[in-house]
Amino acid sequence: PKTLRLKSILLDWLMGPADRPDALLDGLREEALPPIGIDPVLPSDMPEPHHSPIFINNAVYGTRCSSVVAIDKDGRGLFIERRFTAAGEAAGDTELTFAWPIQRTDGVFA
Known part of the structure; x- marks a missing residue:
């Protein structure tokens, strides 16, 4: 169930402006169990x-x-990456940027 919920969150993000990757962290913070018809x-x-x-x-x-x-x-x-304390509170974020070489159709790496 949580994998299906995560896929839904990702799809909603991709179908929107998809301009804030950090917004995906909100989805990873969901504490509610998705309704799947199974008692807790x-x-x-x-x-x-x-x-x-x-x-x-x-x-x-x-x-x-x-x-x-x-x-x-x-x-x-x-x-x-967002870190959390044992109490579940956000304890800090780390952001790193990088460049991944992309091979163009002419074989040249950009």
Whole structure:
């Protein structure tokens, strides 16, 4: 279920202006379990239920970072990572840009 939800978030982003890759981090922060017609798993000794949300807010076993890598048609890339505390609070972002060589149809790398 969370993979289908992530695909939906990505598709919505791609069908829009797709100008802010960091907006995808909002989708990676979703704590609600997508409605799939399955009752939530009862509490157990397992830290993560089989059907879990995208973002797991748990001090012992939880999401500690989310990353997005985006590359445009010209090979310009952006890597964004958001870190989280054990309490699930954003603790900082790192952004790195890079250039990925793109081979044109004439065989020359741009």
